Amino acid sequence: MYEFVRQLYPICRSITGNGVRETLRIIGQRVPLQIREVPTGTKVFDWTIPREWNIRDAWVKDPSGRKIIELRNSNLHVVSYSVPVHKKLSLPELKKHLHSLPELPHLIPYRTSYYQATWGFCLSHNQQRELVEGEYEVFIDSSLEDGHLSFGEYLLKGQTTEEVLLSCHVCHPSLANDNLSGVALATALAQLLEGYDRRYSYRFLFVPGTIGAITWLALNEDFIRQIKCGLVVALVGDRGKLTYKKSRQRCAEIDQAALHVLGHSGAAYEVQDFSPYGYDERQYCSPGIDLAVGSLTRTPYGRYLEYHTSGDNLDFLSADALEDSLQAYLSILHVVDTNRRYRNQYPKCEPQLGRRGLYSELGGQSDGKELEMALLWVLNFSDGEHSILDIAARSGKPFAQLARAARLLERAGLLKESMEREEIRGVERPIESGG
Amino acid sequence: MYEFVRQLYPICRSITGNGVRETLRIIGQRVPLQIREVPTGTKVFDWTIPREWNIRDAWVKDPSGRKIIELRNSNLHVVSYSVPVHKKLSLPELKKHLHSLPELPHLIPYRTSYYQATWGFCLSHNQQRELVEGEYEVFIDSSLEDGHLSFGEYLLKGQTTEEVLLSCHVCHPSLANDNLSGVALATALAQLLEGYDRRYSYRFLFVPGTIGAITWLALNEDFIRQIKCGLVVALVGDRGKLTYKKSRQRCAEIDQAALHVLGHSGAAYEVQDFSPYGYDERQYCSPGIDLAVGSLTRTPYGRYLEYHTSGDNLDFLSADALEDSLQAYLSILHVVDTNRRYRNQYPKCEPQLGRRGLYSELGGQSDGKELEMALLWVLNFSDGEHSILDIAARSGKPFAQLARAARLLERAGLLKESMEREEIRGVERPIESGG
Amino acid sequence: MYEFVRQLYPICRSITGNGVRETLRIIGQRVPLQIREVPTGTKVFDWTIPREWNIRDAWVKDPSGRKIIELRNSNLHVVSYSVPVHKKLSLPELKKHLHSLPELPHLIPYRTSYYQATWGFCLSHNQQRELVEGEYEVFIDSSLEDGHLSFGEYLLKGQTTEEVLLSCHVCHPSLANDNLSGVALATALAQLLEGYDRRYSYRFLFVPGTIGAITWLALNEDFIRQIKCGLVVALVGDRGKLTYKKSRQRCAEIDQAALHVLGHSGAAYEVQDFSPYGYDERQYCSPGIDLAVGSLTRTPYGRYLEYHTSGDNLDFLSADALEDSLQAYLSILHVVDTNRRYRNQYPKCEPQLGRRGLYSELGGQSDGKELEMALLWVLNFSDGEHSILDIAARSGKPFAQLARAARLLERAGLLKESMEREEIRGVERPIESGG
Structure with missing residues (x-):
């Protein structure tokens, strides 16, 4: 990622023009980006695409x-x-x-x-x-x-058409952390997720800040409800601690997932409530759009001295911090992608785990076994209301352990996934890139 | 106010009789008080007007x-x-x-x-x-x-017939803080508010404690729902810090407003939960009445040594404290009177503030500008649900700044006041004084 | 209780067999226990009664x-x-x-x-x-x-058929705290409650852990909704502080009552949230049963070194601790049994307490009288929504004082018990013991 930032750093970008085009072209060498050109004068909600x-x-x-x-x-x-x-x-x-x-x-x-x-x-x-x-x-x-506004998008299809949005801004000139770090991380994430099983589809947006996000939303208004949640990727390369800024909805699944991952990471972190300032979460979380989009940065917006100056250069970035941020993104998305809501098929008293090989055979031992506890937590709260992430919050146990317990229980026929709440399935959508 | 307390101090008041009459007469020299005489033996809810x-x-x-x-x-x-x-x-x-x-x-x-x-x-x-x-x-x-129970009331009409109630008790003999301070403050408040724009009507009650409030409520039972909220004015002249006692409803708009004003005052203050004791909030907040009536005092009911003794005299009062209390009342009532709920007319993404002259022209500066932030907060949360006071609580910003932002946005056509929740409008009512 | 533990200590118990039978026989010398024998092979939910x-x-x-x-x-x-x-x-x-x-x-x-x-x-x-x-x-x-699983139950009838469940496990061999202390306490409680006025019926279960509770629930499935709440009685004889583990419902009346009693006890105590582990609350609080059953222990499950070892012997028990635990159980059950929801018959303003002899005659005294305050709290919040226990939580006052105030007010015709919420009355049930 650091090398990718170095490659993109010299380009003179703005919200329109050849700097953005060149940037998108280089990203396109790594992921099959679909590039869109929107003509000057196009109305996008309250705004108009400016001259190039x-x-x-x-x-x-x-x-x-x-x-x-x-x-x-x-x-x-x-x-x-x-x-x-x-x-x-x-x-x-x-x-x-x-x-x-x-x-x-x-x-x-x-x-x-x-x-x-x-x-x-x-x-x-x-x-x-x-x-x-x-x-x-x-x-x-x-x-x-008169010319065009350019942006790039890449859709990595999953098992369902519900989408997770990853958005970064590509309009800043030679600033390394803001936001070439975000561009590099989003690109690396797209490459990595291609190799994973995905329940959801993942949409990566490389857009000029503000006007680019507004343009994308205006062009895709009918389709917005298909977006389950998302993250704005920015400021992920400095040496500060990770900071999660909540979506406007405050306790959406993406917010829960981010808090869970950071809370169990063992590292220092910060959580900020939503505020209508910062990057493109301003648009994604405007009251008429109101998507569950949070933002994971390191030192947040405007809080470091070098912010929006020539001091935000290649020396300001840390390759380790970029890697640490990437891992956090992967963990959060993994939680979102694998989080499920189940219904216990034997809800009256505990089912007998022993004869299904899910329980240690010799009773009476007082040393709590972690997995057995996880099995019991999942069984007790799989009432169709609580997701695994909800159970993680209530029990204090790691998501991964509970998710593993749920898989074992599902395999043993004790749990069934509960689909009741998942009405949002949406329609197939024309504009997309292959995965 | 201090001089007014001095003038009223020597009069021997009780819950009925000439002491109350003389007190009301003197208040009537400052505000056009309507004086009511209710005959002995009149039934008022569970009570009966006693002999004079x-x-x-x-x-x-x-x-x-x-x-x-x-x-x-x-x-x-x-x-x-x-x-x-x-x-x-x-x-x-x-x-x-x-x-x-x-x-x-x-x-x-x-x-x-x-x-x-x-x-x-x-x-x-x-x-x-x-x-x-x-x-x-x-x-x-x-x-x-056999005689009468006397009380005075004064209605200062506003643009609507919804009313804010200010009630103080006038039955104590030579006690300065309890409650001549309240009488003097309510009188000064009535005089001052006359000069202000008023959305709501303001009703001032000068009543004997308990039996007077009960009498007023019994005589005006049909009309009670027209009262939006209110404050019981008492103990406002001692040197203690301001204390707000919540209404029984606990988080009514008047409670929010008082907490906001005290919280942003920079001075020490105390907040007490509602309890069914104290002054006439006992009646206004009885379960079958349940008005949103709080009470703003300084040292609360029964918590100073001189309470209900000859030590509660003119020396015990501070003219500065009286003035400080008056300012707090004015601020709280101003918040209540100007609090609004708006609906953003451009809820999809941010509207373009720049071309409406609401935004600094030169981007990229990292120093947050307070008013711009206020504009963004108001736009984002003006969804018809959040009032300006709600937005103040969520953002931590001062009400005045957000209210100013809302006025600018309304003028620019970006906001419209949302009337949906204001069903309580009520009927014209016979008994009233001019404003 | 200590002597009773000493008597039961030598018996070799398990989840079935003569050890349990002998234990139930001895308990039956103190309370008229009904003993049930369920044959090997009987299906009880997901389980099967094992061989004896x-x-x-x-x-x-x-x-x-x-x-x-x-x-x-x-x-x-x-x-x-x-x-x-x-x-x-x-x-x-x-x-x-x-x-x-x-x-x-x-x-x-x-x-x-x-x-x-x-x-x-x-x-x-x-x-x-x-x-x-x-x-x-x-x-x-x-x-x-092939043989039987044995358990005992005892129903102490009250004025209504709604039941409070007290359940303890009788399957452990020579372990004193776990759970002969619970057996002894439950037995003593049954004997004591016989002498009290009881609104509710009290059902005492002496069952083998897990399989016994499951068996009882499976045999009484139609009847379960008649159980208002309950407590699992275990680990009540060690020298640790009292610990209340909440029901899965978290804020059921039994939870409120336990927190109130412990909170006003003056002694150190601990509260644990529900977890799907421990004793038979695992079954009573399984998602398809979900009874309001908590557990009051001293040092909780698995948290003392001697747990499930020969160190959990007669020396480990304290007769004082047993007595202190018994008193806490009695207090909690007393609160549950006498908690009521009332409706103020004079909800508009305060009713005149003075002429009903409920108020001190000489006004103006600033020393708060506790009972008068309790009268006012009960009157103000007896709106059919708040129970006496709710009012205790909101006011911070002891339940006993508020309950006394409620009785005085009811006698004076100012309150009436509100039955609206008590739909659960249930049917007469065949299996029961006399009281």
């Missing part, structure tokens, strides 16, 4: 004619969606178009102006302080024209 | 003929509702009619005997201990005759 | 011919349900049939093999370590033949 932005070159020359800011050194130097400009101006005039961070003087900030036609440069505050009076020359060779 | 009690003079002379206890020195000296008496008796006989507080020997207790025909005097324990043997002369020039 | 096991003698002789293990020294020495055997074997062969506890080397473990035909001996680890090489002789004179 591309940039070829940009620089600022100081009074001596030396290029002191250059796009080719860092694509954070130019405010994203800057309109073309080429003119000379005084330092005070120039400063109206410069952005820096006095409190982090060595870092270049990341700025955008998607829906307001302007231009600007970003630079470190140290550099800005050294600018001398005189006439500067600015040049931005960009275009803002 | 008035007292002109009372004293005790010691064996040397010196007046040692005199009503004119303190109207706490006579047990309220004492029947007339004039006789001579020995010290042991006299003592059966004397009340003092051994544990607070310098204070005169406050005692009543409304429903049991007897007479008595109250005095400090220090004084009682010095009484010498011999023949005493007691004299109480009182009358207990 | 009886044992007359058993020993092991060492290579020198000395009896080193003898049933007559301790009936724990033989694995319960051992099949007959008489043969000579080497030490390694013998060891496959020996059970000891390396971590508690001085104690003999208790082992059973009800549903697997085998034989075995238990001994202290100290003794096992000293066994020398050579040829041993083992002898078990037991029989495993």
